[in-house]
Amino acid sequence: MPAEDRRIGHLVVDSGGFIKNAPIERLCANAYTIPEVVSEIRDKQTKARLKILPYELKFKDPSQESIKKVSEAAADSGDIASLSAVDIKVLALTYQLSKELAPEKEIKEDLKNVETKEQIGADPAVDEAKKIRGFYEGESSEEEDDGEGEWSTPDNVDDDDSDENDDSDWITPFNIDDVPEEVEEPEFVACLTTDFAMQNVLLKMKIGMIGVEGRKIKNARKYILRCTGCKFIDKTSTKVFCPACGHKTMRRVACEVLDDGTLKLFLAKNPKCLKSRGTVFNLTKPVGGKYAKNPILTDMQPMPQQRVSKKTMMRNNVMASDLDAMESPFHFNDTESKGYRLGFTQRNRHFKNPNAARPKGKKK
Known part of the structure; x- marks a missing residue:
């Protein structure tokens, strides 16, 4: 073609x-x-x-x-x-x-997939553990090795397989022209x-x-959020904190809905449940005001609205009657705002927060 x-x-x-x-x-x-x-x-x-x-x-x-x-x-x-x-x-x-x-x-x-038969929520093993005092580690899915494993003997090997396996399914230089070319439209x-x-x-x-340079997926997947602490499952995929326990332990997990309606999760063998950020240095003291950058610890934490002040809105209104008496709205440097007087627009005013995310370079 x-x-x-x-x-x-x-x-x-x-x-x-x-x-x-x-x-x-x-x-x-x-x-x-x-x-x-x-x-x-x-x-x-x-x-x-x-x-x-x-x-x-x-x-x-x-x-x-x-x-x-x-x-x-x-x-x-x-x-x-x-x-x-x-x-x-x-x-x-x-x-x-x-x-x-x-x-x-x-x-x-x-x-949207069909409704699952299983209850979407916390793990039932965790609910049963609430009745027991002390810590609960959960059941281990790995079988214990007692050191006496089963040995495979040569009697279990079928010798006839090697004779039946010929070169009919292999692509060789002699039959490469006979192989049909599968080209997608x-x-x-x-x-x-x-x-x-x-x-x-x-x-x-x-x-x-x-894709570019072979970066293309072959199979589509569906993702949900699963709490690594209480095993709560959320289908919205927009939560940061767990609605059940309130911790920041929601992780994205691939899932599949089977034909009978059950939900099958694909969990990692060694999942990274918790992050170490914020466990070495103490949290900074909470600061009030409009320019506060406090760490977000809960889902219902109040956040500053960062609304523009009335003075700034009047200064940027080019149709105002007393525009000539005020500062020009096209002024490049801000030297009259409250943030400038408090020093929030200046560089290196505060010490860096060790728990804050560090920049990883410019995005390309």
Whole structure:
């Protein structure tokens, strides 16, 4: 098949495609993206390549209806917490183009699974442990080794298997021309991204997607939140603190709903239940006021609203009657606000919090 016929008709490109320098002009006939994708790229080399693209890059914003559909699908698959607003817009644009340019293709919009037979909540073993005084470690799923294992003897080995196993299933230089070539048909509308959460939503909705440098998932998964302390399960995938015990121990776990309606969880063998941040140094003293940055310890902790003061709103109102008497709203440096007088806009005013998250470099 010619190379021109193998190209995708309409391709929506995420920031990963530009950063990895994917050959977009050879992958598609029409390339799309949103303005937010280009604005979030900070790599100098990528910015230089975007100025001299060998193809036409079309900018288009998705509709509100498409954003709503994709947000609901991402919430049902459990990936809504891992997606940013730009990622949702890229997915919404792909969904919108699929509806407009390929209406005959079936798109799965409802990702809700059937109701499970098991009760979604705390582990029943933990409920029984509440009646027992002292600590409860739970039942071990590993069998104890008594040191007397079973030995395999040569009598159990079937010698006839080696004779029956011929070279009929192997690909050799002599039969390579007879092997049928399995080539997938190109999608008319697809999305190019390296984000696994975005690929999972696209695969769930049965929308075309391609990866870069082999970074592409093959099987779609559904994720839920599970508390490592009380084993509570939450399907919303947006909770930070456990609704049952209140601790910050919610972890994302892959799951599967079987044919009989039972929920099957895929747990790691050595899960990292708790983080060591905040266990070495003492917590900082709580500070009041608008510019306080206290650590979030509970789900119902009050947070400052960071509302703009009335004086700042009057200063930025270009239609005010006494604008000439006040400071210009287009002034570059802020020297009149209360935050400047208190020193919150100055650098290195306070000591660093050892429990705060440290920057890991600029995002590309």
